[in-house]
Amino acid sequence: MANHSDKRFPKAMFEPAQVDEKLAEKIEKPSLNFWQDAFLRVRKNKAAIISFIILMLLVIVTFVGPYINGYDSETQNAAHSNLPPRIDAVADVSWLPFDGTWENRSGEKLYPYEERGIEESYWFGTDKFGRDLFTRLWEGVQISLLIAVLATAIDMIIGVSYGAISGYFGGRVDNIMQRIIEILTGIPNLVIVILLILVLEPGILSITLALAITGWTTMARVVRGQVLKLKNQEFALASKTLGATDFRIIFKHLMPNMVGVIIINTMFTIPNAIFFEAFLSFIGLGLQPPDASLGTLIEDGFKVMLLYPSQLIIPSIVISILMITFNLMADGLRDAFDPKMRD
Structure with a gap:
């Protein structure tokens, strides 16, 4: 039996391996900072990358589109109506x-x-007043994105500052500030919009204010939770021991550790703001004619969808693409910034 084993496993197979001590401390995987690591993980998410490319193309067309075919968005021509x-x-x-x-x-x-006897071509047709829908669509997307970005920027500035202060100081300050948030959250957005329209004229300003008045509360709660988790960690306590002011600790040390969460919530806020603006315009509380937005275009198309379905379908497709791409990008960023998702 022993002779048989020796033939199957020659002695040369059991010689000790040569170990190079210089390679003992070698790091095989390159050292990456937080942003490099997040970028590599985002790049692996095909849905997020494709959504980003589609969104960039859509944004480019949004700003170039109104000047492509040479038609004005407000010029009416009754002879060219509903083409x-x-x-x-x-x-x-x-x-x-x-x-x-x-x-x-x-x-x-x-x-x-x-x-x-019309020789001109209207790429997306015309509305009941003979206005070119291709030009009006991209100008409407511009306004919808403008309102969404403005409202989201206000939400981020107010929400981050409010939540960071509330979570950092805690105690009675946190208790009072959180009760204020609960009161604002309990007020329906439509009530705020109607009140603003009674004071201001319907338009970009009133819609942006309506979105901003209560929209920042979600961001504030998320940031507060992160600050409560981070403020007692070693780096924050060390800064406080060295004499750093509360303002410096919040915005210099705690804020950089919450950038991922802030970006993710911002990416989810933008499509919500686009949809809310479209909803307000659809029910007549948003922009008023002749101004165009995705909501007003969908509302005009809804009235004639049985006769001229393209007037409803085209802006509906565009707003759906915007919603889907922003949400897929937000999902990809959430996975990239989450340490638990690391390989």
């Missing part, structure tokens, strides 16, 4: 709805461009 989308380059592609035709309820195909 279907037509793009000459793809008009012959049967499965694309850009051939400049309508279908009535009986399935009969109509040719409004030829019937009216």
Whole structure:
């Protein structure tokens, strides 16, 4: 039996390996800081990367679009009212709805461009006043994004400062500040909007204020929770021992450790603000004609969706893309900034 084992396992297989002591402390994986590590994990999230690319393309088209086809968003032409989308380059592609035709309820195909003798092409069609919907759509996206970004910036500034102060000082200060948040949270947004419209004219200012008055409370609660967790850790106590002021500890030492959470909440706030603005405009409490936003365009298209469905479908697709891309990016950033998700 022993001879058989020696043949299967020669003695050369059991010689000690040569160990180089210089390689004992070698680090195989490169040292990465927080942002480098987060970027590598975001890059692995294909949904977040694709959403970012789509969003960037959409933003570029939003600012370039109104100047592409040469039509003005407010110029009315009754002879060109309610025209279907037509793009000459793809008009012959049967499965694309850009051939400049309508279908009535009986399935009969109509040719409004030829019937009216119109040679121009409106890529997304026109509304009941003959205004170019392609230009109005991208100007409406500009306004919707402007309102969302302004409201989110105000939410971030107020919410972060309020939550950090409340969580850091704690005690009676925290108790009073949290009761104020509870009172504001209990007030419906629609009530605030209606009150603001009674005082201010419906428009960008009133909608932004309505979004900002109560929108910052979520950010404040999240930041407060993070400050309560961080303020008693060693680096914060060391700074306090060395004589750092409360303001410096909050904004110099605690705030950088909450950047990930703040960015994530901001990314989730933007699509919520876009949707709320569209909702207000849809029910008539937002922007008023002739101003355009995604909400007003969807509201106009809703009125004629049985006759001219493209007037509703196109802005609905755009707002859906905005909502989906922002949410997927927020999910990707949440996973990237979460230490528990590290490989």
